[in-house]
Amino acid sequence: MSIATTRHVLCLNSGSSSIKFAVFALGAAGEKKRAEGAAERIGQSVGRLWLRWGEEQAIDRQLALPQQQDALKAVFAALAEARCATPDGVGHRIVSGGPRHQTHCLVDNQVLSDLRASLRFAPLHLPAEIAAIEAVQAVWPHIPQVACFDTAFHQSIPEIASRLPLPRNLWQEGVRKYGFHGLSYEYIVGRLPNHATGKTIIAHLGNGASMAAVHNGQCRDTTMGLTPTGGLVMGTRSGDLDPGVLLYLMEEKGYNAGQLERLLNHLSGLLGISASSGDMQTLLKLRGGDPHAAQAIDIFAYSARKAIGSLMAVLGGLDRLVFTGGIGEHAAAIRWAICRPLLGLGLEIDPVANEDPELRISMPHSPVEILVIPTNEDLMIARHCHRLLPTREHRR
Template sequence: MADITQILSINSGSSSIKFALFAFGAGLEEQQLDGAVERIGQSMGRIWLEQAGQRVLDRQQAFVDQSAALQAVVAVLSELGITHPDAIGHRIVSGGPHQQAHVCIDATVLKDLRDALAFAPLHLPAEIAAIESLQKIWPEKPQVACLDTAFHHSMPELAARLPLPRNLWQEGVRKYGFHGLSYEYIVSQLPDQGKAPTIIAHLGNGASMAAVADGRCLDTTMGLTPTGGLVMGTRSGDLDPGILLYLMAEKGYSAPQLERLLNHLSGLLGISACSGDMQVLLRQRENNPHAAEAIAQFAYSARKHIGSLMAVLGSVQRLIFTGGIGEHAAAVRWAICRPLEALGFHLDPEANAAVAQEARRISAPESPVEVLVVPTDEDLMIARHTLRLLGTGTP
């Protein structure tokens, strides 16, 4: 390998691709650029790129599919003189029952990912398409699957097993957990590497929490798929299973209709009847009671899950907010923590309201529980795992 190793991190969605390029060497770990392709499959899309925090490219063009979007990414990198990254790492939401650790991609891994489509139907098709497209563009470049489920593989069976017939467990029907790359990064930033009992709240359009102690996950809020757990942007979170039986028996819902209902029409969007975007709801809450209700239900859902994870840990020393909402929505953090003061969560109003990009403490000095905001970096975790699996060492 060259003295400097370049790793391209890819995070694929159904209508967007985020990417970042990292350079590693002796004492070097540097993000060289990041960008995204947006509105894939629409009449007009967008590709943008930033270096050192400066926007160096922002272009409107159509991208008919994932392959076209990735060809555009490669072309933009070539314009900057970057034609041959040493490897590509992909965020893979779920590897299903057969792939549960970060792994170099080969034909067997690809087959296992295709077989796991039912475990993450919103995410895996785009992620597999990205792998296959880059295999055609750069057939000689190694690619790595970095699994969002890997961090949670340490969960004890007591937490992972669902109360269903045992044969379903053998078929892979279990709690997998997600947002693992984010949780890994947060743990890596903690002075004690997550040894103290900690709750990490990754709050974004998709939202989950994890209970961490001794550096490992003991339980998490998402289950078999990324649909369960907290109320989310357009996903329902946990529901009484009887609701689904009712909708099928009484309303004639089919499986595709249920999938659309639970993943695309529910959550904040369903409650507010106007938007699944928390920033939009926060702007409207004073004049729109449905927006205010959606925010309140999100915070209520978060508080309940904090309580359940406290029961798992036995005690909690830290609560960490991360993700788009967790990092940037001070009003939401306040709504979550204020009713929990009797349990030791005391926020400092000024620290909570401050706008900052770096990690910071937002709890009051006398708070029994330390509350932190820590920006996450899933792209960097993808690059680190890719570098490690290439055999070039851990940065």
């Protein structure tokens, strides 16, 4: 079977509270999304499973999803119910492969073992992603799977940016900046003219948020570091902290590693500041009557502005700023709060275009172009899976 043959690829983006999935057909005729859906609210009293086939909502129901394994079984059952063809391959978004795996690859027993040994590099994400690989093996043992790493895009970051100011032996053990949201950044770069020629900052803003400095299509630095906990203020994650804060919590408050992990990844960020919600849309609705919600929004925007300034220093200037991700694509008030104070740095946002963005939201005369581009991580997973799948002859 040649690579031009149409293949159906199932893309899985597995998290602890939701599993998003999509089915693509790729081949000589092009790329077409056949279906998409999600199992949501895993672990809550009532979960939700939905699947859209083409433009039609084929499945949308509430059901109990107490654990991730239940959600995966529900996803496979929904695909069978919708009569989706058995996939030729399954592609997984893998947040981090640690120091051993930083390029997209076929999954075999060694890769799976390496992922299990890399849990500390992405403790929020890797357990669910490994469980999804194992679940696919159980249902379709002979179908090849591909690991698509969010860290792959950032391999062009120079050592001066990726080396942490720690003893050199820790670098050899893999303690360094990796960067994340790479599938999103890779998609956005492909959407830009001439693959992001010039100096570009891409802001992937969602419940998890980061930025990347890109020069002529190559990543030069990014805000997240060893794990997806660092960098910008996020929905429930702290972002960057003075390391002394952790020492204080350990020595004065008696926190252990598990308590610190829960604090930094689940109780901080917008949720911690607002004391009400880690969801930006909820906070925007509350901010008029809730000063804590308003402060959380202000701190998020302030964190983003500081990151833009530092990444401009990395690039030596800026030609364009691109917003993507759930907040970046849909929250006009946040884009305004980030860009308006940066007028002196050449970012002139158009208030009218910003409210109903199509692509460009900067003023025509703005020295820095400001764009809004919806991301498509699923398509990047499908493309890499299609590229790496073995031919049928090689699978025998």
